[in-house]
Amino acid sequence: MHATLTGFRSPLLTFAPADQARSAPLLSPINQRRLKVFNANRRGVWSLWIFLVLFILTMFAELIANDRPLVVSYKGETLFPVVISYPESKFGGFLAETIYRDPFIADEINANGWMVWPPIRYSFGTVDESLSGPAPSKPSWLQTIEERCAAYPAGVADPSCTIGNFHWLGTDDQGRDVLARLIYGFRISVLFGLVLTVLSSIIGIGAGALQGYLGGWVDLIAQRVIEVWSSVPSLYLLLIISSIIAPSFWVLLGILLLFSWTALVGIVRAEFLRARNFEYVAAARALGVSNFKIMIGHLLPNAMVATLTFMPFILAGSVTTLTALDFLGFGLPVGSPSLGELLAQGKDNLSAWWLGITGFFTVSLILTLLVFIGEGVRDAFDPRKTFAGTRS
Amino acid sequence: MSGPLLQVENLHVEFATEHGQVPAVRGVSFDIQPGQTVALVGESGSGKSVTALSVLKLLPYPAASHPKGRILFGGQDLLHSDDRTIRGVRGNAISMIFQEPMSSLNPLHTVERQVSEALILHRGMRRAAARARTIELLTEVGIPDPVSRLDDFPHQLSGGQRQRVMIAMALANEPQLLIADEPTTALDVTIQAQILELLVSLQKKRGMAILFITHDLHIVRRMAEITHVMTEGKIVESGPTETVFANPQHAYTRKLLAAEPKGEPPATSDAEPIVAADKLRVWFPIKRGLFRRTVGHIKAVDDVEISIRRGETLGVVGESGSGKTTLGRALLRLVHSEGRIVYLGRDIERLSWAAMRPLRKDLQIVFQDPFGSLSPRMSIAEIIAEGLAVHAPELSPVERDAKVVRALSEVGLDPEARFRYPHEFSGGQRQRIAIARAMVLEPKFVVLDEPTSALDMSVQAQVVDLLRELQRRHGLTYLFISHDLRVVRALANQLMVMRNGKVVEHGPAAQIFAAPQSDYTRALMAAAFAVEAVPSAEVAQ
Numbered sequence: 001m002h003a004t005l006t007g008f009r010s011p012l013l014t015f016a017p018a019d020q021a022r023s024a025p026l027l028s029p030i031n032q033r034r035l036k037v038f039n040a041n042r043r044g045v046w047s048l049w050i051f052l053v054l055f056i057l058t059m060f061a062e063l064i065a066n067d068r069p070l071v072v073s074y075k076g077e078t079l080f081p082v083v084i085s086y087p088e089s090k091f092g093g094f095l096a097e098t099i100y101r102d103p104f105i106a107d108e109i110n111a112n113g114w115m116v117w118p119p120i121r122y123s124f125g126t127v128d129e130s131l132s133g134p135a136p137s138k139p140s141w142l143q144t145i146e147e148r149c150a151a152y153p154a155g156v157a158d159p160s161c162t163i164g165n166f167h168w169l170g171t172d173d174q175g176r177d178v179l180a181r182l183i184y185g186f187r188i189s190v191l192f193g194l195v196l197t198v199l200s201s202i203i204g205i206g207a208g209a210l211q212g213y214l215g216g217w218v219d220l221i222a223q224r225v226i227e228v229w230s231s232v233p234s235l236y237l238l239l240i241i242s243s244i245i246a247p248s249f250w251v252l253l254g255i256l257l258l259f260s261w262t263a264l265v266g267i268v269r270a271e272f273l274r275a276r277n278f279e280y281v282a283a284a285r286a287l288g289v290s291n292f293k294i295m296i297g298h299l300l301p302n303a304m305v306a307t308l309t310f311m312p313f314i315l316a317g318s319v320t321t322l323t324a325l326d327f328l329g330f331g332l333p334v335g336s337p338s339l340g341e342l343l344a345q346g347k348d349n350l351s352a353w354w355l356g357i358t359g360f361f362t363v364s365l366i367l368t369l370l371v372f373i374g375e376g377v378r379d380a381f382d383p384r385k386t387f388a389g390t391r392s
Numbered sequence: 393m394s395g396p397l398l399q400v401e402n403l404h405v406e407f408a409t410e411h412g413q414v415p416a417v418r419g420v421s422f423d424i425q426p427g428q429t430v431a432l433v434g435e436s437g438s439g440k441s442v443t444a445l446s447v448l449k450l451l452p453y454p455a456a457s458h459p460k461g462r463i464l465f466g467g468q469d470l471l472h473s474d475d476r477t478i479r480g481v482r483g484n485a486i487s488m489i490f491q492e493p494m495s496s497l498n499p500l501h502t503v504e505r506q507v508s509e510a511l512i513l514h515r516g517m518r519r520a521a522a523r524a525r526t527i528e529l530l531t532e533v534g535i536p537d538p539v540s541r542l543d544d545f546p547h548q549l550s551g552g553q554r555q556r557v558m559i560a561m562a563l564a565n566e567p568q569l570l571i572a573d574e575p576t577t578a579l580d581v582t583i584q585a586q587i588l589e590l591l592v593s594l595q596k597k598r599g600m601a602i603l604f605i606t607h608d609l610h611i612v613r614r615m616a617e618i619t620h621v622m623t624e625g626k627i628v629e630s631g632p633t634e635t636v637f638a639n640p641q642h643a644y645t646r647k648l649l650a651a652e653p654k655g656e657p658p659a660t661s662d663a664e665p666i667v668a669a670d671k672l673r674v675w676f677p678i679k680r681g682l683f684r685r686t687v688g689h690i691k692a693v694d695d696v697e698i699s700i701r702r703g704e705t706l707g708v709v710g711e712s713g714s715g716k717t718t719l720g721r722a723l724l725r726l727v728h729s730e731g732r733i734v735y736l737g738r739d740i741e742r743l744s745w746a747a748m749r750p751l752r753k754d755l756q757i758v759f760q761d762p763f764g765s766l767s768p769r770m771s772i773a774e775i776i777a778e779g780l781a782v783h784a785p786e787l788s789p790v791e792r793d794a795k796v797v798r799a800l801s802e803v804g805l806d807p808e809a810r811f812r813y814p815h816e817f818s819g820g821q822r823q824r825i826a827i828a829r830a831m832v833l834e835p836k837f838v839v840l841d842e843p844t845s846a847l848d849m850s851v852q853a854q855v856v857d858l859l860r861e862l863q864r865r866h867g868l869t870y871l872f873i874s875h876d877l878r879v880v881r882a883l884a885n886q887l888m889v890m891r892n893g894k895v896v897e898h899g900p901a902a903q904i905f906a907a908p909q910s911d912y913t914r915a916l917m918a919a920a921f922a923v924e925a926v927p928s929a930e931v932a933q
Contacts, residue, residue, distance in 0.1 A: 279761055283766075283826070289778060304769075
């Protein structure tokens with residue numbers, strides 16, 4: 001009934017003259033429609049924009065939060081310390097790397113030129129030596145200017161007592177700036193999640209597609225292997241492996257990938273099993289289309305909605321797993337900026353409420369945005385929804 | 393009893409969708425007298441089933457709603473009564489049989505359990521009593537050896553037997569009104585005739601009223617005393633069946649009555665055979681036991697000899713399970729077969745899949761189900777151009793688009809349709825798209841596998857006209873597979889009757905239609921043209 005109500009009525013059996021083939025527009029009408037449906041989901045669009053802004057901003061974390069100036073003009077020479085490491089001998093010191101926050105170097109540069117700092121003068125690992133009290137210390141805007149600058153040699157009058165040295169979200173228990181760590185931590189979490197999701201989707205879809213299309217013994221054996229594999233308690237294994245191998249970004253990624261690829265196999269396989277007996281697959285075979293093209297062209301799109309429905313959850317799950325491992329102390333190497341470590345510090349320092357609240361807020365923000373975006377994408381790929389979207 | 397049994401007064405039904413309220417039934421009124429058979433006729437989407445389902449409030453509420461109207465049954469307004477009251481009526485005073493007997497029976501319940509459920513529920517019968525009554529009912533609906541059938545599951549029964557079980561369930565509590573929603577549409581013609589015969593005899597014996605919902609005018613003519621013709625949610629014509637058929641008043645009724653597949657098949661030619669097969673066999677092994685030994689074969693196609701001349705149409709008819717679809721697919725080498733297949737003088741039965749590929753351009757197929765044969769996630773342009781990408785990869789996108797446009801205009805669709813998705817089209821339009829997909833390759837031989845079975849009557853006639861027009865214009869050769877003899881008569885000049893994988897009768901169509909030789913063919917024709925069952929063991933149960 002739906003079809004007849006909405007189906008378009010053509011004059012039956014009138015042979016319209018073949019009109020001129022038009023040149024294809026930039027986006028095919030189908031993709032234009034998908035875009036339109038996605039745009040109709042306001043929540044998804046807003047989430048995408050917020051996420052993109054945060055993602056692109058944090059991609060340039062080095063330019064936002066760093067303990068090196070962006071540009072230095074020293075004795076007529078223009079230097080870019082963010083990009084290039086200069087030895088301290090350049091400014092009359094003796095260390096292999098220049099510490100620009102050192103008052104001696106700062107005075108030397110300011111006497112012979114100028115320097116431009118990023119908005120936040122701390123990197124994720126920078127320990128603030130001039131904290132007025134014991135770490136963790138409160139967000140700077142909760143302190144009076146006297147409290148804040150008490151540790152500088154000249155007190156309030158010191159040139160270091162500027163807004164650039166603010167700790168907007170306080171410091172952690174090692175005197176490191178929380179906001180700087182948050183910016184770097186967000187970047188590493190999202191990148192880790194994206195890479196893990198893409199890799200495990202590729203493996204999962206490939207394995208599911210082969211099993212579903214070939215069926216028979218391949219399917220039977222692969223399913224049993226996956227069942228055994230996924231009943232391995234992965235968290236314990238992760239803990240054991242990460243206590244043997246020094247965990248780095250890529251090592252962790254590899255270990256998590258070993259277990260996360262099975263998530264998509266089931267649904268992709270089911271979709272392929274269901275769809276390979278459809279008449280349109282038989283029609284494609286009658287047209288002489290090759291098996292590979294049938295899998296890509298006819299069966300994969302069917303599996304896409306199910307896959308896309310799962311993807312935000314896999315992405316969110318990857319972020320959560322990394323955070324959990326960091327929280328337990330088995331994640332990224334010590335000193336790396338990580339949301340899990342921030343949460344662990346929040347747990348250890350309950351009186352420093354800014355640690356726990358910041359960590360909680362950031363993790364929930366990432367997960368919420370990802371799920372909302374995923375919802376919008378899923379609707380856009382649903383042809384029924386597409387149709388509804390264009391009518392309203 | 394005096395007065396009508398059921399009164400439907402000004403019934404409105406609306407469905408809530410994301411585009412607001414969509415009306416499905418708009419002001420339908422009719423009466424049913426006790427013991428009377430009333431038919432609601434209309435094409436899909438006319439609101440006839442929605443009307444019938446409203447009587448027992450079986451619509452998906454709250455998405456469906458009734459802004460206006462009353463349905464009076466024995467002085468009680470069913471439309472505005474609560475769930476408890478309705479449940480007391482359902483399956484008791486009013487019962488219903490549905491179109492698809494496979495999906496209307498619970499696959500996990502035995503026949504006994506399905507039938508006795510209503511008895512235990514409404515009558516409070518004990519198991520033993522219910523069992524005895526079940527056997528009586530099964531005997532009454534003509535199930536042979538009912539005692540041994542009690543423990544069978546639905547999948548162990550044939551389609552006709554399933555429908556008989558459905559009827560037994562409906563009759564369990566001696567209803568005053570039986571609502572039959574397209575009860576024979578999914579069945580073969582011979583079985584359809586048997587089921588209709590059964591309904592008529594049951595009605596005579598029990599004096600119950602029947603509300604018959606169908607799109608098939610031949611059935612209406614045979615079954616109903618009163619006919620209501622529905623379109624777009626309204627009754628446009630009502631009256632005694634004979635009057636409606638003899639003297640239709642409304643334009644829509646006339647259109648429906650005129651929508652018979654008409655026209656002449658192509659003249660018999662003496663050109664050389666384009667496709668031929670000899671001793672063609674498709675046997676599916678039956679494997680049993682731990683080591684999967686082959687214990688026997690299902691002979692889907694068994695030693696069939698076939699030869700089709702250029703420009704001709706060979707009609708293949710038979711009931712479901714007769715192997716006609718398998719034969720079509722075997723000729724195109726889509727299923728594994730044994731025996732010689734010749735295409736234009738060349739043996740193709742041993743060619744590999746890759747070696748077959750160039751030939752697939754000439755050998756095309758159109759499937760039965762226009763909803764299943766088009767990929768829901770590809771646009772019409774992608775669907776039609778898919779074969780071009782395989783067989784004419786040298787075409788530029790513009791040339792390919794031009795071919796798609798031409799194919800669409802040729803099947804009578806607006807070329808703008810190529811940017812849309814299949815679900816936006818009605819069944820008839822989808823079947824045109826499926827035909828365009830085959831035609832764009834300019835094939836020589838096309839297997840048409842029941843291309844009209846899933847379509848409404850008037851659309852069937854249009855598709856038949858289209859197929860004949862395409863054949864005339866391009867000199868095509870068809871293998872037309874169908875169970876519908878009326879459609880076959882309009883298209884085929886050669887006819888082959890199949891049963892259980894074997895050819896029963898083969899020859900010029902006109903000759904067979906005029907003087908069928910075998911009993912089986914005679915039974916098929918009686919069922920198709922007169923909707924009559926033949927009292928013989930020739931046809932399946």
